[in-house]
Amino acid sequence: MRRFYDRIKVRRGGKRDRAIPVDRIRTMKQLVSGSVAQPRFRTVILAAFSMLALVMASIGIYGVMNYLVIQRTREFAIRVSMGATRAEVLRLVLSRAAALIGAGTCLGLAGSVGLENIGVRHECVSRLRQVMTIG
16 A cells, blocks of 8 residues: 555655655545445345346236136137137137236326325425426
8 A cells, every 4th residue: 555655645746754654545446335335235124126026026926917817717618619719719818917916006196196296295305306206
C-alpha cells in the first residue's frame, strides 16, 4: 500500500506531510464495491423472491387448469366421440386458460394501480413509482 500512495504522491507532484497518518488507503474498485454491496444484496434477494413467486404462481395456474380439465373430461370424451379433433379440444382448453389469465392480469393490474393511488394520496409513494407499477 505504501508504494500505491507514493505513486499517487509522485503523480500529483506534492509532498506528503509525515505527521499526518495515512490509513485505509483503498483503490477505487474497492470503494465502489463497498458502496454497492448492500444494494446489490437487496437486488439479489428481491430477484430470488420474485422467482419464487413466479414458480408458485405457475404451479397455481397448473393446478387450476388441471382441475378444470378433470371436470370437463366427460365433455371432451363426448366431443371426441362426436367427431371433434384433438386441435378443437385443445382450443377449448386453451381458450378457457387465456380467459382466466386475462381476467387475472386485469384484476391484478387494477388492484396494483388502485393501491398505488392510495399510497400516493397518503404521500407514501411517489408518482414515479406509479409509472413503474404499470410498466
